Structure formats: C-alpha cells, structure tokens
Amino acid sequence: MADEAVKPPNMFDVAARAHVSQRTVSNVLSGTVRVSPGTRERVERAIRELGYKPNLAARSLRQGRTDTIGVVMPLLQWPYYAELAHLIRSEADALGYRMLVLETGADEAAERRILRELNASLVDGVILSALAISGDDLTGLGVDLPIVLLGERLSGLDMLHLSIDNAQAAAEVAAHLHDQGARSFWVVGSSATAITASAGHRRLTGFVDGLRERGVPESAWTQYEVSPWTLEGGYAAVRSVLEAARDAGRLPDAVYCMNDLVALGVMRACWELGVRVPEDLLLTGWDDTAATSYTAPPLTVISPDKEGIARGAVRGLVSLVRGEGVERTEQTVGHRLVVRGSTQRTRP
Secondary structure, three states: OOOOOOOOHHHHHHHHHHOHHHHHHHHHOOOOOOOOOHHHHHHHHHHHHOOOOHHHHHHHHHHHHOEEEEEOOOOOHHHHHEEEEEHHHHHHHHOOOOEEEEEOOOOOOHHHHHHHHOOOOOOOOOEEOOOOOOOOHHHHOOOOOOOEEEOOOOOOOOOOOEOOOOHHHHHHHHHHHOOOOOOOOOEEEEEOHHHHHHHHHHHHHHHHHHHHOOOOOOHEEEEEEOOOOOOHHHHHHHHHHHHHHHOOOOOOOOOEEEEHHHHHHHHHHHHHHHOOOOOOOOEEOOOOOOHOOEEEEOOEEEEEEEHHHHHHHHHHHHHHHOOOOOOOOEEOOOOEEEHHHHHHOOOO
C-alpha cells in the first residue's frame, strides 16, 4: 500500500514540540513582542527540528504586512554596498524584519524591473540605492510601497533620503593633503558616466573648492576619469602616466581617489613601479571598506557612518510601513576623515 502523504509541520506542531502556545510561536516569528531567551531558543529549536516554514502569504493576508523589506543595491561586488547590505540586515533583524536583497548591476532597465516586481511581491517597503534611473523615472513607476533612498543619485522626491555631505568630506581631504605639504594633485575617479556621475561630481567639486580655499591654483590638479570605480579602473587610469611621471621626476604630491577600489588599483600601480606611498606621494580613498586598514601602508579614507545609514534607513522604513511618518525627508548622515599611514610621511 502506498504511503500516505506526509503533511508539512504547522504552527501547532511547533508549539507542541516547544511546550508553548501558538501565540508564543507567532511572537517569536514576528519578532515584534518580547519573548524570554529560553523560550525563544526552545521555539527556534523546534522550528529547526521539524523543518517548519511559515506561510508568508497567509500571514500577509491576516496582518496586512509580511515583515519583509526589499533592499535594492547596484553592485554587490563593490565592498561598500556589500558591507552596507550586511549592516541593513543586522538592523532589520533587530526590529523583527527579514530582508530580500536584489542587485541591479547599476542597469536602468534592471532597476525599473526590480522595482515593479517588488511592488507586486510580498514586501512591506524598499530601501533603494540607484545609480541609473532618474527621479522622474522612479515616480513614474507608480510604486505603491514606502521607499527609502540611499546615495546621491536620487533626492528631492518627497521620500526619505539618507546621504553624507560628499562635498564637505572632499574638502576635508583636500585640507588634510594640503596640511601634509601636498601642492600638486591627481584626482582619480571623476566620471562622465551615469554610474558615478552624481557622487563623482560632488566629490570633485568639494575637493577643488577645498584646494581653492587654500589658495591652490587650478593648474595644480589633474583629473583622470574612471567609471565604474573598480580596482582595474584605478590601475588602468594611472599605470602609464604614473610611469612617465616617475621617469620624468614629476610625480604628484598626492593622489585623491573617489573610492577605495580605485585607490587600491592605484596602490598596485605604485607598487609595480617602485613608487613609494607615502614617501613619494600621498594617497587617499573613500568608503573605509574592510581592506583599507590592512593595506601596506593602511589607507587614509573618508569613512561614511555606514551603521548610521543602515539604522536610519531601516528605522525610517519601518516607521513609514507603520504609518508613523518621518520628521524630515532629507537626512544627512555623518562621516569621518580617518588618517592612516598612506598620508603620513612621519610615523608617530
């Protein structure tokens, strides 16, 4: 005789295994009600042992929400976005929300498609870091979900938007390099393409304004375009010109890079050519991703408050999902200039 079909475990089975009520199981799953650590551990162990999987569709119909947020990132191979996604997940976990992360490849069509799909799926809201679509594109999609915007590409849309003051941060880099005695500069990463144009414009403008405030003439800096901001791009942008400058005895005093990947590519070119950092030239990055404190020498960087961005984005989105609103839509998150060995010729 054929075996009878085995029914999947349900919430009642979990409650019986853990010796708790179904309400307690529901509270553990939602994460919105405090449950004692011992009880939570028993429930979670029962869930694992039974292989129980919550019916998200049923829960969403009962509650009007799914406790899931969509996180749309452009390029997860860029360490900054990967680290930020991790921090967003940690913050979402703390508030009892799951995270669905999607990568667009910084492609306009992909950004449009993913937003449409999320609008029709079981998520309560979206955290969006876009590099391709415009503000008109976004509003024209008619996404009927709360959206929190990250980065420089989209702003002024009556949506919660978090970013750092890129121009101010860049001016701080310029002042620091000038204080270290730099009087000639290469700017690596300025861009004429959509992927990096928004942040690149602010980081270039702020840096140049910072130099002008110090009385540095425009002839003192040279611009090298890189887009997208990758290790390979940074390396390719300077390899040949760096070799020529070395041979002619005309190395710049400092190289200002618009993200960490570009700076690491430049550092590689310097190493290959025997150009010493910081003895022969000073070098800076941007984002303070994990690798930058382990390079030789460690890299001076602008460090955005990534924890603050993640916390503000998740908490802001949850407030919007719950209908509580936010105090203001445009929010500036802090940053620090972290000075390390790549701009310190005299070691402490």
